[in-house]
Amino acid sequence: xxxxxxxxxxxxxxxxxxxxxxxxxxxxxxxxxxxxxxxxxxxxxxxxxxxxxxxxxxxxxxxxxxxxxxxxxxxxxxxxxxxxxxxxxxxxxxxxxxxxxxxxxxxxxxxxxxxxxxxxxxxxxxxxxxxxxxxxxxxxxxxxxxxxxxxxxxxxxxxxxxxxxxxxxxxxxxxxxxxxxxxxxxxxxxxxxxxxxxxxxxxxxxxxxxxxxxxxxxxxxxxxxxxxxxxxxxxxxxxxxxxxxxxxxxxxxxxxxxxxxxxxxxxx
Numbered sequence: 001x002x003x004x005x006x007x008x009x010x011x012x013x014x015x016x017x018x019x020x021x022x023x024x025x026x027x028x029x030x031x032x033x034x035x036x037x038x039x040x041x042x043x044x045x046x047x048x049x050x051x052x053x054x055x056x057x058x059x060x061x062x063x064x065x066x067x068x069x070x071x072x073x074x075x076x077x078x079x080x081x082x083x084x085x086x087x088x089x090x091x092x093x094x095x096x097x098x099x100x101x102x103x104x105x106x107x108x109x110x111x112x113x114x115x116x117x118x119x120x121x122x123x124x125x126x127x128x129x130x131x132x133x134x135x136x137x138x139x140x141x142x143x144x145x146x147x148x149x150x151x152x153x154x155x156x157x158x159x160x161x162x163x164x165x166x167x168x169x170x171x172x173x174x175x176x177x178x179x180x181x182x183x184x185x186x187x188x189x190x191x192x193x194x195x196x197x198x199x200x201x202x203x204x205x206x207x208x209x210x211x212x213x214x215x216x217x218x219x220x221x222x223x224x225x226x227x228x229x230x231x232x233x234x235x236x237x238x239x240x241x242x243x244x245x246x247x248x249x250x251x252x253x254x255x256x257x258x259x260x261x262x263x264x265x266x267x268x
Contacts, residue, residue: 010156017247025250051098051131058091064114069094071107073260099131102195102258102265132194146182158240161233168236169227176220183213195256212246
């Protein structure tokens with residue numbers, strides 16, 4: 001019964017952290033609302049796109065509403081380019097052109113009713129979208145699953161350590177091995193396919209995703225080593241808390257970014 005309780009609490013914590021991380025990150029669609037002719041509409045504007053094809057921005061508005069997307073490359077001193085949006089009977093849609101891996105565009109939308117009234121959407125604070133290379137499912141799916149279970153076992157190790165359970169050592173070792181496999185082997189492969197670089201963390205750069213993975217691995221290496229000869233639950237609890245805090249940082253925050261002027265990938 002106690003083991004079931006530990007697992008239940010662990011699953012709840014892990015799923016909550018995973019949802020929070022994903023939905024607060026800069027690649028999650030930006031949700032906004034606007035009012036047209038007295039009616040409020042909600043939009044989810046894309047902030048991430050695979051660069052194998054253009055990015056289609058779709059808005060569910062009445063057919064009598066026309067619109068244009070205005071975009072330009074991020075951090076480049078250039079004029080806005082306008083793209084006419086077309087209505088298919090359900091959505092008003094327009095395309096943003098594909099960019100090289102890690103390339104970013106900023107965009108906003110201007111809607112116009114049949115009476116000529118214009119409404120700007122995100123003009124004061126344009127949405128930033130990042131393009132990425134296609135990551136094969138055979139790499140991406142195992143990466144996501146292994147990282148999830150690494151977090152799960154890390155939380156379980158920390159929880160059992162807090163209650164003085166000896167199995168914390170075994171759970172901790174599994175958490176470390178999974179973290180190494182998902183974060184230090186598959187993680188760089190995902191980075192390579194998506195943005196053209198295997199590693200952009202310390203000592204090569206300041207990519208937050210890579211660096212937070214490195215910190216988590218170091219914390220768990222210390223915890224496993226310190227528990228190898230004698231039970232030291234404090235180290236396990238500390239490593240689990242560190243990974244939980246790191247996991248709660250929005251996904252892809254300060255991630256890879258293409259410098260259009262130099263053609264090199266830097267960190268945002």
